Amino acid sequence: MALPTDATSSWTQGLGLPSRVFDDAGSTDYELYEEDEEFVLAVEMPGFDRDEITLAWDDGMLNIAAEHVDENRGRKRTYHRRFRFPKDVDDEAIDATYTNGILEVTLPLEEEGTTHGKTIPIEG
Incomplete structure (x- = not known):
């Protein structure tokens, strides 16, 4: 017998567990790109x-955390995600807006920013 896996299943309700635990692990709820000398998330x-x-x-590292408590239904939703950036960011100029359920964060690159990490060759 297989256990239900969607977040609305009765066996997950009221447990106070993060809703993301039961989502599709391959789903993408964000878009990250670099343009005009800044990252946009x-x-x-x-x-x-x-x-x-x-x-x-x-x-x-940018940490995003959120918690919403619905006292009428006795439920709590949480969200937590971390993003590491491969270039130096001007942390004094980071800006964020939240509109219609979309959090948009702009992270300007430092003028003399260096790239972190290394290129890994792919064999095959």
């Missing part, structure tokens, strides 16, 4: 209020 976060979302920058 757009994250789909419907159902959260702006004041429920926390952004933090720490040594090349």
Whole structure:
């Protein structure tokens, strides 16, 4: 007998578990690209209020966390994701907006920014 895997299944309700645990692991709820000397990150976060979302920058890593409590239904939704950037970002100029369930973060590159990491050859 297979257990249900969708987030609305009765066996997951009321457990206080993050809803992302039961989502498709291959799904993409964000878009990240580089243009005009900055990274742009757009994250789909419907159902959260702006004041429920926390952004933090720490040594090349952007942390996004959110928590929404629906007291009428006795449910809690959480979201947490980390993004590491391969180039130096001007952390004083990071900007974020949240409109219609989309969090958009712009991360300007430093003028003398260096690229982190290395290229890995693919064999085959």
